[in-house]
Amino acid sequence: MPVIAVINRKGGSGKSTFAAHVAVWCAKQGHAVMLGDVDKQQSSRNWLRRRPSHVPSVAPWAMAQNMLKVPAGISHVVLDTPGGIHGFELARVVMAADAIVMPVCSSMFDRESAAQCHAELIALPRVASGRCRIGVVGMRIDGRTHHASMMQAWADAIGVPFLGALRETQLYTRTLEKGLTLFDLPESQTETDLAQWAPVLGWLEPVMSPLQAANDGAVVRAPVTRIASSRPDSLMPAQDSMVHGSRLAPSLARVADQSRAAASTLAGSRSVVPQFLKR
Numbered sequence: 625m626p627v628i629a630v631i632n633r634k635g636g637s638g639k640s641t642f643a644a645h646v647a648v649w650c651a652k653q654g655h656a657v658m659l660g661d662v663d664k665q666q667s668s669r670n671w672l673r674r675r676p677s678h679v680p681s682v683a684p685w686a687m688a689q690n691m692l693k694v695p696a697g698i699s700h701v702v703l704d705t706p707g708g709i710h711g712f713e714l715a716r717v718v719m720a721a722d723a724i725v726m727p728v729c730s731s732m733f734d735r736e737s738a739a740q741c742h743a744e745l746i747a748l749p750r751v752a753s754g755r756c757r758i759g760v761v762g763m764r765i766d767g768r769t770h771h772a773s774m775m776q777a778w779a780d781a782i783g784v785p786f787l788g789a790l791r792e793t794q795l796y797t798r799t800l801e802k803g804l805t806l807f808d809l810p811e812s813q814t815e816t817d818l819a820q821w822a823p824v825l826g827w828l829e830p831v832m833s834p835l836q837a838a839n840d841g842a843v844v845r846a847p848v849t850r851i852a853s854s855r856p857d858s859l860m861p862a863q864d865s866m867v868h869g870s871r872l873a874p875s876l877a878r879v880a881d882q883s884r885a886a887a888s889t890l891a892g893s894r895s896v897v898p899q900f901l902k903r
Contacts, residue, residue: 635707663706674803762789
């Protein structure tokens, strides 16, 4: 089960916008995809509630016995993470991810925050060993400026692939308000933007359609199924878990001691991390 995590500890960087678009792109490829919102603000969940029934379906977390689960039949997962994520919370997300995309705006403050987040990410074993890839996407880039080339130079300087730049346009805002993405619109309306997405999707393609997902024991060829349109009323129950047997199933023993030691730190966090990330 390929997992893409959209991470940037700075708020307002376009994480939810990017995550929603990647999830819909996966759905249009015929994959059964879940968009998992790890943030208390639940921006992605609210967007899913607006999504019409006639467009490709994207599933949210499923509810079972007051626990948060990946719905049955899901083949791909996109995780939208909160701003400010760091430490054990960040490590738990990375332990589940096959690739991380960092949406970054062009300001000095955004770049400095992203560089600090990147430095923390590359120190984590899953990233350091190459099992989890990292790429950067420039967000809200004004094509009349040199911000795209500035972002490219910044990414080169910190040693992270620059996947491309997405322009500032009200088209993103208008479509998201309707529960849609640019991938739901006719290509004649989005030609410029689809061209900007092409290199980003080219980088994601081998991650989302692997011969074998990272750290899975064997290749499992499960049939692709469409996801039901029904959605739970609440995605933030007190206790969360994942489907047993999945690559993302909990393995608490490996981090139990560290989790207990960090309990006081995590207690005050604004984000809620599903149980499968607490490995």
